[in-house]
Amino acid sequence: MAEQFDAVDIIRTKRDKAELTDAQIDWVIDAYTRGVVADEQMSALAMAIFLNGMNRREIARWTDAMIRSGERLDFGKLPRRTADKHSTGGVGDKITLPLAPLVAAFDVAVPQLSGRGLGHTGGTLDKLESIPGWRANLSNEEIEHQLGAGSGAVICAAGTGLAPADKKLYALRDITGTVDCVPLIASSIMSKKIAEGTDALVLDVKVGSGAFMKSIDMARELASTMVDLGTDAGVKTIALLTDMSVPLGLTVGNALEVRESMEVLAGGGPADIVELTVALAREMLTAAGKPDADPEQALRDGRAMDVWRAMIREQGGDPDAPLPTARHTLDVVAESDGILQDMDALKVGVASWRLGAGRARKEDPVQAGAGIEIFTKPGENVRKGQKLLTLHTDDEDRFSRALESLEGTLTVSQEPVVERASVVLDRIAR
Amino acid sequence: MAEQFDAVDIIRTKRDKAELTDAQIDWVIDAYTRGVVADEQMSALAMAIFLNGMNRREIARWTDAMIRSGERLDFGKLPRRTADKHSTGGVGDKITLPLAPLVAAFDVAVPQLSGRGLGHTGGTLDKLESIPGWRANLSNEEIEHQLGAGSGAVICAAGTGLAPADKKLYALRDITGTVDCVPLIASSIMSKKIAEGTDALVLDVKVGSGAFMKSIDMARELASTMVDLGTDAGVKTIALLTDMSVPLGLTVGNALEVRESMEVLAGGGPADIVELTVALAREMLTAAGKPDADPEQALRDGRAMDVWRAMIREQGGDPDAPLPTARHTLDVVAESDGILQDMDALKVGVASWRLGAGRARKEDPVQAGAGIEIFTKPGENVRKGQKLLTLHTDDEDRFSRALESLEGTLTVSQEPVVERASVVLDRIAR
Numbered sequence: 001m002a003e004q005f006d007a008v009d010i011i012r013t014k015r016d017k018a019e020l021t022d023a024q025i026d027w028v029i030d031a032y033t034r035g036v037v038a039d040e041q042m043s044a045l046a047m048a049i050f051l052n053g054m055n056r057r058e059i060a061r062w063t064d065a066m067i068r069s070g071e072r073l074d075f076g077k078l079p080r081r082t083a084d085k086h087s088t089g090g091v092g093d094k095i096t097l098p099l100a101p102l103v104a105a106f107d108v109a110v111p112q113l114s115g116r117g118l119g120h121t122g123g124t125l126d127k128l129e130s131i132p133g134w135r136a137n138l139s140n141e142e143i144e145h146q147l148g149a150g151s152g153a154v155i156c157a158a159g160t161g162l163a164p165a166d167k168k169l170y171a172l173r174d175i176t177g178t179v180d181c182v183p184l185i186a187s188s189i190m191s192k193k194i195a196e197g198t199d200a201l202v203l204d205v206k207v208g209s210g211a212f213m214k215s216i217d218m219a220r221e222l223a224s225t226m227v228d229l230g231t232d233a234g235v236k237t238i239a240l241l242t243d244m245s246v247p248l249g250l251t252v253g254n255a256l257e258v259r260e261s262m263e264v265l266a267g268g269g270p271a272d273i274v275e276l277t278v279a280l281a282r283e284m285l286t287a288a289g290k291p292d293a294d295p296e297q298a299l300r301d302g303r304a305m306d307v308w309r310a311m312i313r314e315q316g317g318d319p320d321a322p323l324p325t326a327r328h329t330l331d332v333v334a335e336s337d338g339i340l341q342d343m344d345a346l347k348v349g350v351a352s353w354r355l356g357a358g359r360a361r362k363e364d365p366v367q368a369g370a371g372i373e374i375f376t377k378p379g380e381n382v383r384k385g386q387k388l389l390t391l392h393t394d395d396e397d398r399f400s401r402a403l404e405s406l407e408g409t410l411t412v413s414q415e416p417v418v419e420r421a422s423v424v425l426d427r428i429a430r
Numbered sequence: 431m432a433e434q435f436d437a438v439d440i441i442r443t444k445r446d447k448a449e450l451t452d453a454q455i456d457w458v459i460d461a462y463t464r465g466v467v468a469d470e471q472m473s474a475l476a477m478a479i480f481l482n483g484m485n486r487r488e489i490a491r492w493t494d495a496m497i498r499s500g501e502r503l504d505f506g507k508l509p510r511r512t513a514d515k516h517s518t519g520g521v522g523d524k525i526t527l528p529l530a531p532l533v534a535a536f537d538v539a540v541p542q543l544s545g546r547g548l549g550h551t552g553g554t555l556d557k558l559e560s561i562p563g564w565r566a567n568l569s570n571e572e573i574e575h576q577l578g579a580g581s582g583a584v585i586c587a588a589g590t591g592l593a594p595a596d597k598k599l600y601a602l603r604d605i606t607g608t609v610d611c612v613p614l615i616a617s618s619i620m621s622k623k624i625a626e627g628t629d630a631l632v633l634d635v636k637v638g639s640g641a642f643m644k645s646i647d648m649a650r651e652l653a654s655t656m657v658d659l660g661t662d663a664g665v666k667t668i669a670l671l672t673d674m675s676v677p678l679g680l681t682v683g684n685a686l687e688v689r690e691s692m693e694v695l696a697g698g699g700p701a702d703i704v705e706l707t708v709a710l711a712r713e714m715l716t717a718a719g720k721p722d723a724d725p726e727q728a729l730r731d732g733r734a735m736d737v738w739r740a741m742i743r744e745q746g747g748d749p750d751a752p753l754p755t756a757r758h759t760l761d762v763v764a765e766s767d768g769i770l771q772d773m774d775a776l777k778v779g780v781a782s783w784r785l786g787a788g789r790a791r792k793e794d795p796v797q798a799g800a801g802i803e804i805f806t807k808p809g810e811n812v813r814k815g816q817k818l819l820t821l822h823t824d825d826e827d828r829f830s831r832a833l834e835s836l837e838g839t840l841t842v843s844q845e846p847v848v849e850r851a852s853v854v855l856d857r858i859a860r
Contacts, residue, residue, distance in 0.1 A: 011607030015480065040473040044606035047477035050445065176474035177441030 003031065007041045014048040022061050029065035033165045039172055046169070046178040054183040056228060062183070063229055066191035069165035073111075073140065073197045078148045080109040083284035084198040086189055088222070089121040091210040091349035092247035092374075096124045096155060097261035098269075098277050098299075099284075101307035104152035105298045108288040111147055113158035113196055117358045117366070120210070120349035122257065125157055126358075130255035130324055130368035134317030151310035163191040180212060186225040193230070200236040200287030202280055203227070207425060208245030210345025216241065216425065223428045231430045236287045241426040242276060246343045246378060248423070249273040253357040253371010253392060255323040265305040274299070276423045326356075326369030326392035330399050334382040336412050343378050344409040348389075351402040355393040367394050379417040433461065437471040444478040452491050459495035463595045469602055476599070476608040484613040486658060492613070493659050496621035499595035503541075503570065503627045508578045510539040513714035514628040516619055518652070519551040521640040521779035522677035522804075526554045526585060527691035528699075528707050528729075529714075531737035534582035535728045538718040541577055543588035543626055547788045547796070550640070550779035552687065555587055556788075560685035560754055560798035564747030581740035593621040610642060616655040623660070630666040630717030632710055633657070637855060638675030640775025646671065646855065653858045661860045666717040671856040672706060676773045676808060678853070679703040683787040683801010683822060685753040695735040704729070706853045756786075756799035756822035760829050764812040766842050773808050774839040778819075781832040785823040797824050809847040 005027045013020055020028075028045065031037040054062065075082040083103060087093055100110040114136075117123030125136045136157040138146070146154040160167070166188050173179050193201055205223040206213065213219035223239035230237025249270045251260045263269040264277060281295035298304045309319040334340070352358065356367035373390040376382055388410055391402055435457045443450055450458075458475065461467040484492065505512045513533055517523055530540040544566075547553030555566045566587040568576070576584045590597070596618050603609050623631055635653040636643065643649035653669035660667025679700040681690040693699040694707060711725035728734045739749040764770070782788065786797035803820040806812055818840055821832055 008605060008607045011477075015477065015607055038605070039470040040602060041606055043470040043474040044477040044608060047441075047445065047474045048481070048607075051478070051481045172470060175438060175468070176471055177438045177445055177478075178474060 003036060007037045011041060011045045011048060014045060014052055017052045019055060020058055025058065025061045026065050029069060029165050032168065033069045042169065043172055043176040046173055046176060046184065049183060050178045050181040059183045059187055059225060060229060060232055063187040063191045066163045066165045066187060067195045070163050070195060071161040072195050075109065075111060075147065075197045078109055080107055080152060081288045082109040082111055082198045083200040083288040084111055084193060084196065085202045085204060085280055085284060086193055087204040088206050088212055090206040090244040090248060091121065091345040092249045092252045094127060094249065094257035094261045095277055095280060097127065097258065098264040098304065099280055100153040100155055101265065101311055102277065102281050102295050102298055102304040103284045104307045105303040106285055106290050106293045107152065108285060108290060109147040110153045111143065111196060111198060112155040114155055115158065120346060120353050120358065122358060124155060126366050127254045127257050128155060130258055131312060131317040132321040134312060134315050146314050150314050151307050153307055153311045158192060162195045166191050182222050182225055186222055186229060190226055190229040194233045194235060198235060200284060201230050202283040202287065203237065203239035204280060205239050205241050206244035207241055208243055208345060210247065210349050211244035220426065227428050227430055238283050238287060239428040240279065240283065240424050242423050243420055243425055244345050247345050247348050247374060250374040251371065252348055252352040254366060255368045256371040256373060259323055265299065265308050267300045272423050279424050324368040326367065327394045328396045330391045331387045332389040332391065332406065334384055334386045334388055334412050336384050338382065338412040338414050339417055340376050340378050340380050340382050341411045341413055341415060341417060342409050347405055347409045348372060350405040354402045354405060355391055355398050356395055369394060379419040382412060433466060437467045441471060441475045441478060444475060444482055447482045449485060450488055455488065455491045456495050459499060459595050463499045463598065472599065473602055473606040476603055476606060476614065479613055480608045480611040489613045489617055489655060490659060490662055493617040493621045496593045496595045496617060497625045500593050500625060501591040502625050505539065505541060505577065505627045508539055510537055510582060511718045512539040512541055512628045513630040513718040514541055514623060514626065515632045515634060515710055515714060516623055517634040518636050518642055520636040520674040520678060521551060521775040522679045522682045524557060524679065524687035524691045525707055525710060527557065527688065528694040528734065529710055530583040530585055531695065531741055532707065532711050532725055532728055532734040533714045534737045535733040536715055536720050536723045537582065538715060538720060539577040540583045541573065541626060541628060542585040544585055545588065550776060550783045550788065552788060554585060556796050557684045557687050558585060560688055561742060561747040562751040564742060564745050576744050580744050581737050583737055583741045588622060592625045596621045612648065612652050612655055616652055616659060620656050620659040624663045624665060628665060630714060631660050632713040632717065633667065633669040634710060635669050635671050636674035637671055638673055638775060640677065640779050641674035650856065657858050657860055668713050668717060669858040670709065670713065670854050672853050673850055673855055674775050677775050677778050677804060680804040681801065682778055682782040684796060685798045686801040686803060689753055695729065695738050697730045702853050709854050754798040756797065757824045758826045760821045761817045762819040762821065764814055764816045764818055764842050766814050768812065768842040768844050769847055770806050770808050770810050770812050771841045771843055771845060771847060772839050777835050777839045778802060780835040784832045784835060785821055785828050786825055799824060809849040812842060
């Protein structure tokens, strides 16, 4: 069959700073999915988009074309309204784990189609897989049953049927230096979320050293773009910009983060985790038509924990089984008396990754017990020799490279430290 | 073996408008040649270079790395000095054919390692292959013999050993919209010419509708870049900017252009072809240390024709054999009385290509006899019905698409036409 367009013409159009037409975008995404547009052509186009941008119409059409490359789920048939959350990824970001059952405790269905970790940010599925028996892969029927008649919360692997064009393009961007680009990030995230068919979506856009977005301006631009895309597609969409300059909570790693999440569900847990979980829950509940729900109460009275236990069981897991621990630990201590000045999220994330909590390549395994426990956060007073972190791994010779990645952070001096007032930096809605 | 660099880091460097180091450039060209850097990575880098440029040092290193990807010839052992010419390609540009024997007539060796045509510009080898028996593929030994003890002129296919990185990159640029970029064009041309090992090089940089460079500014930038590269590599390099808004001479096509070239070698031929051939010959002879040579005299007295005949015979051709002709012809006539206003080089080139003189894909055959004869040039008076062009093809149903590509040119009106004073627009040397 003769093709309607020529890939080189489309690349040249964007290269020369002109707008792509709707028909050009539809064709190039479809032809790329079919393999008619080659990877080397799409990577040249992605670089041209990276450097010359896309306007709002182009981004919306690009997103829509990626949605149309695959199947759409439809949670509209469910007896409950649905609300979803997406985080752009950070270090120690286990919020999905307490959040999904917490929101579901108010009879709102929470479909969390999640991914695995790659690089220094952890993956939600990797964390849950440290629970004995728990499985990430569910059929569409299992997902719908769990959301409708079941616990109301599901955290599982996204099927391969949603936005296959995005799957292919995402892998390509990873190896061609075209990841950190607002139009491409926004369309990638939103194509999957819109295809999923949720009623409401709350976006947690991370800012800081441990996040993709290093600057608040770029994070705000990304958040606004995604809120526009969601709203235009009929999904009630809100974004919070949240701090990712230090790790979230006091644990980084798979089983370690599950343990901390269960502390939050039991009414305890670190203040920043509780704050962000509650803030996101309020947004999701309000967007789903329940502005009067009290998530703090549901954490205190055990309703959220009940949903957690039901959800874990529905996916084959044992919520009471002991979590795996690593074979070896090593303490990192303060080198002098004073105030802890910093704890760089990226450096801690890389250290945890090197301890075995993350993977360098898609096919690598992860260690369930590996990671980092945090005992002191910046701004706190410490004594020389006091424990700051404990590193966990099954593999003793990983300690040296993990320690290397912590160089230049965890400094102690007499300088006062300005502590952040809140994890939430800004809110964007339309 | 562990690689010294990471392709994604190098792509990001250029993407973020920073300079590539010498070591980065050496590695990326070498790793691309080895297949360690993937096509989709090189195309992203090429687009980043297209949009963010390279400085003089980067271009020189890039060129040098491509030279080092393959073998180098060394004509320094020859008893004669060598001078080479490169044209950036145009319509009706058969200058290499009379030029090589003309310069060789003054005891200067002329190694013309040439290519085949792709798209609307003809290929020198395609033209010569219309001569019965003539062969384009010579061994390095045959080339050296012909340049040393033989006629002194050789026009043949470039071996696969010269700058293989460029060969790979050129094919990639063609399908990724990264062709028209000064740093990449300059390094592509000059890597092959420097690897060839010539003493002197004259560049014919075409400007106008039938050329890659549509504007004189971009042509001047390309010419300066190439003159710098050649000079820095120890090759005496001069560039002429020449007009390519109308076809050169009165023929476009393979055998048709051979015939016209032989007219020039016999002391006749169209004025613009003679002017450009003589201008380029003077530059080559001066650069090769023979400023007093008189190329016009060598055309008149038959010395250039003698070298031509010897050169064609050395490569198996019969200089006296009749040239092939096409089976069908069609005249294009003036639609009214008046002055011929224009003859767009690109449109004529595409028409000739569609008649069968050129190829759409590398593996396509070409017709030896196909092409266009020109009877009238812009600025001349014509009568209604007077013949402007004759189209030649073996394949009658090609006429209609050829005529389509001539739409919008060959207009006749009473307006006076400003004729170009000279084909040579500018000269660039250091």
